[in-house]
Each structure stands twice: as structure tokens, then as C-alpha cells.
Amino acid sequence: MTSHVLSQLRSLEAESIHIIREVVAEMQRPVLLFSGGKDSIVMLHMAAKAFAPARIPFPIMHVDTGLNFQTVLDCRDRWVDRLGIQLVVASVQDAIDRGLVREEPNGSRNRIQTPVLLEAVEKNGFDAAFGGGRRDEEKARAKERVFSFRDDFGQWDPKNQRPEIWSLYNGRVHQGESIRVFPLSNWTELDIWSYIAAEQIDIPDLYLAQEREVVDRDGMLFAVNEFTPLKDGETSEIRSVRYRTVGDANLTAAVESEASTLEAIVEETAAVRITERGATRGDDKVSEAAMEDRKREGYF
Amino acid sequence: MTTTENTTAEALTDGSVDLLRFATAGSVDDGKSTLIGRLLFDSKTIFEDQLDSVEQVSQDRGNDYTDLALLTDGLRAEREQGITIDVAYRYFATPKRKFIIADTPGHIQYTRNMVTGASTADVALILVDARKGVIEQSRRHTFLATLLGVPHIVVCVNKMDLVDYSEEIFENIRKDFTEFASRLRVPDLTFIPISALEGDNVVNRSENTPWYDGPALLSHLERLHVASDRNLMDVRFPVQYVIRPQSHDARDYRGYAGTVASGVMKPGDKVVALPTGLETTIEAIDTADGPVDEAYPPMAVTVRLADEIDISRGDMIARPNNTPAALQNIDAQICWMDSDSSLVPGKKYAIKHTTRWARAMVKDINYRVDVNTLHRDEEATEIKLNEIGRIQLRVTQPLFVDPYQQNPQTGSFILVDESTNKTVAAGMIGGLPHAS
Known part of the structure; x- marks a missing residue:
């Protein structure tokens, strides 16, 4: 006699699998946006579970800023090989060379990846794109739907969101419009790590602590590498560090x-007192509404 | 690092923590944001950089105290207007449970948000200001919670510090509320005297209310037994997707993927597929981690059947002696959610019920309910934004339904406007919930 109660991790997993299957059943041409970070890896892992023993019936897309850690690319390629899925790469460098977007003065390619993403979505005719966004990440995300409607410019209008009741999702769109889908909406950073540890999921080794050569810039520790070389007058040191988020290597x-x-990361995440973006992402510090603005423009 | 935090981490990984979803409803000044802020703060869910940012904004505005509401008001328009527009979801965990809060604004114009938040909630938290007692808004929130079939209602009598922690005031509110609630179907009603601002009876039991012998809010939420709220009797498995691998090693595989809506399914069970009515047995229940001995809600599984019968998305698997009703004429309560249109007889919509889409025409409006007085207006000719009414629908093909109050999974539907594609209504099959 069992109690017929699912643990919270298995409930979250079941909800995500339900969402992923619903999109594949209802939309014409879905794609999974894959950054190589832990959230998109967890999402891909569950997509594989959702359709087993069949293959994942949609491609994944990597918006390649050209500023990747090599181990993240290696991990991406391992996933592609293992699952036998199609990988679409949308290159920001290529878009800069073509004049679609222009490099920003601060070196961040976070904002300019949006037009590249939108162009690739349109060119490939994708009408649904899975994103790894979580509602606990940020205030604007806390009000995001699981099925988030985007107009034909890819824009999000927070005042005009479709009501989402029970688990009855509405993915109906007109030609040119699309839906962003967030299967991890109800997961927290701690859930992600607990799940990665429970399932022993393959992630880039940057997430694990090891001795690395770093330079301290205003309290933020940057690894010394081709993207963030030492500047004049700076000195580096060897410290035991890890990455909580994996974004552009230069930021x-x-x-x-x-x-x-993985077990130690779960412990650390449960005890940590600062958000992952606040700790490590220069690109989110622009303004209080930075995320809301980027989402309105079509960011995921 | 304290022991509590370690325990949460361990409990989360070893799978001993379950999930509780609760909805809160309240207006700007009843202390709802303060209460949520306190739950998050005391469970160490508010991060230092979030708090810094809220403190900074509070200072910039010249507030005397840190406005915890700023933590939940995420959109610029909300901060500018000082109001909450939309449902916000919050998360926190203790070593016993993980909690998902659907934080809904309480103004009458946001009835649709409360309906949204309550649709998935195990518990509705209703705040009553101890100085004001049971007001129209308390009644509205309770009515909506029962309409959506939320099985547990917790009434937090807040601001007890402002009434000298008076037992008499608390008891009077309890009496008023219980009397009103007796007209509705409320399976479980609990009252807790709290002060969200001072922290009385929120996380820890307060010495200021020696006359109160119940638990603090958080321990109540941690212990609340919600497992038996689910329907484990009636097997309902809406087929979501048919898995047929196009690969050499699994060519003969044919599995029906879906989420168990209700009931417990086991290999060997006799089942019937609807609408065909063909009977067979469950051969196996698969997951990516291997076959399982049984499947229950909300598990997402893949069912294999002993016989090859024609089943596709939108079909329903049930037991031969226990099937849902196959109905084309639907009697339902609906909440209208669209600001640009209203429901009138003769209009046609797309309808989504479980995994099945069909078209529906509005045959009749029986009445509109006043959400404050519960008065039924039988002369009503339309149902507008944030209004609730009972209607009759004619659907193009049978839906496999149960009454909402017996089975929310198979008793609920949405209506979608076919020209704008917007979700315009939430529907609950069957009449109003009444005390029996």
C-alpha cells in the first residue's frame, strides 16, 4: 500500500513533461532554445524523457554569441550526439558581419541576440520555442505564463497575456505569431540542482568548483582567459571558484x-543568500526593469 | 550554514518533500504582501540583493519602512501605479514541503486573476483585517475559492496587534465567517489570528495570543493533509500524444502518452477507450526510467495496451464499469476573462477540455451571479469581464466529462475566441457548489 503521493521533484518533472508533450501535440513546428546552461540542459533531459523510447521530435537551437566557454560547447555537442537531435545554430557574429545587429559599446551581446533569435525563428518557421526561464529568477518572470504569446514582432505584452487556468494551455496563433513555452516555470534554482544531482545529469564542468586563475573586479571574480585577459595593473590569483550561471564568457x-x-552544489544553493543573476551577471544590472524591457523586445 | 538549510537540501534530493500550492487573495491594505514577504523572509527565500533593491526603492520614494510589496510587484506599470495587475508566482521550501504561492490581487476587477490562481490551489488563504471584520471582499474571495473547488480555506485574521490581540474580536469574526460560509461548500475551514507585520502566529506561535491553541500558519500549511483531496477512485487518462518511434529497434512500439487525471492505473487493468468504446487491458505503464507498477495523478506516463485499437489525442481511457459522461450539451458555470468581448447566446467558440478541442455554441444563459451577494440575476443577457454565470453549451462532438466538484481535471474547460485566439472563459461543468 503506497500513499500515492509524488515527491515535489517528481511533481515538477511530471508537470514539465506534460507541458512539453502538449506543445508537440498542438504546435506545427516547435524548437528548444538551448544555451548550454543548466536550465536548458534540464529541459532537454526532460524532453528526452517525454517521448521515450522515441527520439525528441523537434530540433534544438543555440543562439551562438561567439563568446562561449569551450566546455559549454563540448557539453552541447555531447547532448546532440547522445540524443541524435538536430542542432540549429543562429550566429550573432554572423549577424554582426551582415549588419543585422551592431556590437554594443560595453561588449555585451545579451541584448543583440534578440534580433538574431527572432530572425532564426522566422526563417525556420518555428511557431513555438521552449525556453528555460524560471519564475523565481526575476520579478518580471514571476508574472510570465507557461505558454507566453508573442506577436509577429516576437514581443511580449505583459498587460495582454492570455489567462492560464488549470493546465489547459492555449497555443493557438495566427501566421507569424508564436508562443514561448517555459516548462521550468515552477522550478527554483534549488530544484534544478536537486534534480541534476538526483538524475546525475551531464553539465559543463564550469559549474563545479575547482582551482582557477581569477581576477577580482569590483568584487566579481572573472576567470583569466581569452575573453577576459588581465588588464594592465591587475594581478590574478588562484582561487577555488565555480560558475552559478553560464552566460557570455566575457561577462x-x-x-x-x-x-x-553535485551534492555539494545542492547544499551550497540551499544556503546561499544572493540570487544567481545578482551574483554573477553584469548584464542584468542595467536597471530595475532590464529583464522586463528585454522580454518586451522578444528576449526569452 | 544552519542545520535547517541542510535539512531542506537533503529532503529535496531524497524525494521526501511534497508540493503544496496555495493562492492568496487580498487588496492593497490588508497586509497580504507583508504576509507573503514574511513567509519568504523567515524561510530565507528572499535574497540579499533582492532585499537591497527593495530597500533602495523604498528609500528613494521616502517610505518610512521597507515596502515588501515591492518584492511581488514585478511589472513597471504596477510599480508606477502602486497596484498589482497580474497573478505572481512565489516559491519557498521548508524541510517538510515545497510551496508554490499564486499571489492574486483582490480588487473586484481582478476576479479573473483570483480564478486563475485558485484553479490549481490546494489551499486558499483569505485575509481578514481584524479591525474591519468580514467584508464584501472576504465573501467574494471565499465564493470564488469554493467555485473553483479549493478544498481547504485558511482565514488569516490579520492585524491582531491593532486590536490588542482580542480573543473576542477573533471569535466574532470566526462566527460571522462560519455563518456566511455555511451557505457554500467549504470542506475544510481554519481560522488563525495573526499579525503579518509583527510575525505573530505566522512562522512561530505567538505569546500574545495565549487563548489560541492552534498552530502557526506555516506549521498548519506544512501539516495540512492534501493527498486525499485527489480523486484516486475514477480512472481518467486523457490521451495526450501517441508515441510511435520511427527507429529500427523500437518499430513495433505504440504507447499512449498522457498525464493521469484521476484514479490509479495498473498493468492488467481492464480499460475502455472513448469514444470508440473498445475494451482491452493495460499491458504496461512506461516511463523513461522504466515500467511502473501503478500510475496516479499527476504522473506523466506512457500506457501500452494489449490490443491494437484506434486511439488518438483527445480520446480518454477509463474503466469499463466507471466511465465519464459523454456529453454534447454542457451545463456549466463560467468566469468571463476577456475585456474586449462578452458572452451572449448564439456565439461560437473553440472549446478545450482535457486534451480535446471542439467547437461550442452558447445556447442559453441561465443566470449571472453577483459575486458579492451570491444573488442570481435570471434576466441577464450577457456575461462580461470578471462576471460569473451559468450557461448551456452545445458542443460539436462529445466531451468525456465529470462534474467539476467531483473531478476538476475532467470537469473543467476553457473557451477560446476563434478570431483573436484569446482564452476568453474558464468553465466548470455542473451547477453551483452548495452545502449539502
Whole structure:
């Protein structure tokens, strides 16, 4: 006699699988936006579970800013090989060369990846794009729907969202319009790590603590590499650090940590007192409404 | 790092923590945001950089205190107007449970948000200001919670610090509320005297209310037994997607993927597929982690059947001696959610019920309910934004339904405007919930 109660992690997993299947059943041409970060990896892992023993019936798309850590690209390619899925790469560098977008003065390619994403969505005729966004990440995301309607400019209008009642999702769109789908809406950072540890999911080793050569810039620790070389007058040091988020290599900082195993990361995440974006992402510090603005423009 | 935090981490990974979803409703000044802020703060869910940002904005505005409401008001328009527009979802965990809060604004014009938040909630938290007692808004929130079939209602009598923690005031509110609620179907009603601002009876039991012998709010939410709220009797499995691998090693595989809506399914069970009515047995219940001995809600599984019968998305698997009703004429309560249109007899919509889409025409409006007085207006000719009414629909093909109050999964539907594609209504099959 069992109690017939699912643990919270298995409930979240079941909800995400339900969402992923619903999109494949109702939409014409879905795609999964894959950044190589932990959230998109968890999403891809569950997509594989949703259709087993069949293959995932949609491609994944990587918006390649050209500022990737090599281990993130390696991890991406391992996933593509293992699952036998099609990978679409939308290159920001290529878009800069073609004049679609222009490099921003601060070196961040976060904002300019939006037009590249929208162009690739349109060119490939994708009408639904899975994103790894979570509602606990940020205030504007807390009010995001699971099925988030985007007009034919890819824009989000927070005042004109479709009501979402029970788990009856409405993915109906006109030609040119699309839906962004967030299967991880109800997951927190701690859930993601607990799940990665429980399922022993393959992630880039940047997330695990190890001794790395870093430079301290205004309290943020940047690894010394081709993207963030030492500037004149700076000195580097060897510290045990790990990455909490994996964004552009030139802007993502590491945090001091001894957590070199998945279990240790779960422990650390439960105890940590600062948000992952606040800790390590220069690109989110622009203004209080930075995320809301980017989402309105079509960011995911 | 304290022991509590370690325990949460361990509990989350070993799978011993379950999930509780609750909805809160309240207006600007009843202390709802303060209460949520306190739950998040005391469970160490508010991060330092979030708090810094809220403190900074509070200072910039010249507030005397840190406005925790700023944590939940996420959109620029909300901050500018000082109001909450939309449902916001919040998360926190203790070593016993993970909680999802659907934080809904309480103004009458946001009835649709309350309906949205309550649709998935195990518990509705209703705040009553101890100084004001049971007001129109308390009644509206309770009515909506019962309409959506929320099984547990917790009434937080807030601002007890402003009435000297008076037992008499608390008891009077309890009496008023219970009397009103007796007209509705409320399976479980609990009252807790709290002060969200001072923290009385929120996370810890307060010494200021020695006359109160119940638990603090958080322990109540941690212990609340919600497992038996689910319908484990009636097997309902709406087929979501048919899995047929196009690969050499699994060519003969044919599985029906879906989420168990209700009931417990086991291999060997006799089942019937609707609408065909063909009977067979469950051969296996698959997941990516291997076959399972049984499947229950809300598990997402893939069912294999002993016989090859024609089943596609939108069909329903049930037990031969226990099937949902196959109806084309639907009697339902609806909440209208669209600001640009209203429901009038003769209009046609797309309808989504479980995994099935069909078209529906409005045959009749029986009445519109005043959400404050529960008065039924039988002369009503339309149902507008934030209004609730009972209607009759004619659907192009049979839907496999149960009454909403028995089975929310198979008793609910949405209406979608076929020209704008917007979701315009939430529907609950069957009449109004009444005390029996």
C-alpha cells in the first residue's frame, strides 16, 4: 500500500513533461532554445524523457554569441550526439558581419541576440520555442505564463497575456505569431540542482568548483582567459571558484566555492543568500526593469 | 550554514518533500504582501540583493519602512501605479514541503486573476483585517475559492496587534465567517489570528495570543493533509500524444502518452477507450526510467495496451464499469476573462477540455451571479469581464466529462475566441457548489 503521493521533484518533472508533450501535440513546428546552461540542459533531459523510447521530435537551437566557454560547447555537442537531435545554430557574429545587429559599446551581446533569435525563428518557421526561464529568477518572470504569446514582432505584452487556468494551455496563433513555452516555470534554482544531482545529469564542468586563475573586479571574480585577459595593473590569483550561471564568457563571473560535486552544489544553493543573476551577471544590472524591457523586445 | 538549510537540501534530493500550492487573495491594505514577504523572509527565500533593491526603492520614494510589496510587484506599470495587475508566482521550501504561492490581487476587477490562481490551489488563504471584520471582499474571495473547488480555506485574521490581540474580536469574526460560509461548500475551514507585520502566529506561535491553541500558519500549511483531496477512485487518462518511434529497434512500439487525471492505473487493468468504446487491458505503464507498477495523478506516463485499437489525442481511457459522461450539451458555470468581448447566446467558440478541442455554441444563459451577494440575476443577457454565470453549451462532438466538484481535471474547460485566439472563459461543468 503506497500513499500515492509524488515527491515535489517528481511533481515538477511530471508537470514539465506534460507541458512539453502538449506543445508537440498542438504546435506545427516547435524548437528548444538551448544555451548550454543548466536550465536548458534540464529541459532537454526532460524532453528526452517525454517521448521515450522515441527520439525528441523537434530540433534544438543555440543562439551562438561567439563568446562561449569551450566546455559549454563540448557539453552541447555531447547532448546532440547522445540524443541524435538536430542542432540549429543562429550566429550573432554572423549577424554582426551582415549588419543585422551592431556590437554594443560595453561588449555585451545579451541584448543583440534578440534580433538574431527572432530572425532564426522566422526563417525556420518555428511557431513555438521552449525556453528555460524560471519564475523565481526575476520579478518580471514571476508574472510570465507557461505558454507566453508573442506577436509577429516576437514581443511580449505583459498587460495582454492570455489567462492560464488549470493546465489547459492555449497555443493557438495566427501566421507569424508564436508562443514561448517555459516548462521550468515552477522550478527554483534549488530544484534544478536537486534534480541534476538526483538524475546525475551531464553539465559543463564550469559549474563545479575547482582551482582557477581569477581576477577580482569590483568584487566579481572573472576567470583569466581569452575573453577576459588581465588588464594592465591587475594581478590574478588562484582561487577555488565555480560558475552559478553560464552566460557570455566575457561577462559571466565566478563565485568562490568549494562545491566540487553535485551534492555539494545542492547544499551550497540551499544556503546561499544572493540570487544567481545578482551574483554573477553584469548584464542584468542595467536597471530595475532590464529583464522586463528585454522580454518586451522578444528576449526569452 | 544552519542545520535547517541542510535539512531542506537533503529532503529535496531524497524525494521526501511534497508540493503544496496555495493562492492568496487580498487588496492593497490588508497586509497580504507583508504576509507573503514574511513567509519568504523567515524561510530565507528572499535574497540579499533582492532585499537591497527593495530597500533602495523604498528609500528613494521616502517610505518610512521597507515596502515588501515591492518584492511581488514585478511589472513597471504596477510599480508606477502602486497596484498589482497580474497573478505572481512565489516559491519557498521548508524541510517538510515545497510551496508554490499564486499571489492574486483582490480588487473586484481582478476576479479573473483570483480564478486563475485558485484553479490549481490546494489551499486558499483569505485575509481578514481584524479591525474591519468580514467584508464584501472576504465573501467574494471565499465564493470564488469554493467555485473553483479549493478544498481547504485558511482565514488569516490579520492585524491582531491593532486590536490588542482580542480573543473576542477573533471569535466574532470566526462566527460571522462560519455563518456566511455555511451557505457554500467549504470542506475544510481554519481560522488563525495573526499579525503579518509583527510575525505573530505566522512562522512561530505567538505569546500574545495565549487563548489560541492552534498552530502557526506555516506549521498548519506544512501539516495540512492534501493527498486525499485527489480523486484516486475514477480512472481518467486523457490521451495526450501517441508515441510511435520511427527507429529500427523500437518499430513495433505504440504507447499512449498522457498525464493521469484521476484514479490509479495498473498493468492488467481492464480499460475502455472513448469514444470508440473498445475494451482491452493495460499491458504496461512506461516511463523513461522504466515500467511502473501503478500510475496516479499527476504522473506523466506512457500506457501500452494489449490490443491494437484506434486511439488518438483527445480520446480518454477509463474503466469499463466507471466511465465519464459523454456529453454534447454542457451545463456549466463560467468566469468571463476577456475585456474586449462578452458572452451572449448564439456565439461560437473553440472549446478545450482535457486534451480535446471542439467547437461550442452558447445556447442559453441561465443566470449571472453577483459575486458579492451570491444573488442570481435570471434576466441577464450577457456575461462580461470578471462576471460569473451559468450557461448551456452545445458542443460539436462529445466531451468525456465529470462534474467539476467531483473531478476538476475532467470537469473543467476553457473557451477560446476563434478570431483573436484569446482564452476568453474558464468553465466548470455542473451547477453551483452548495452545502449539502
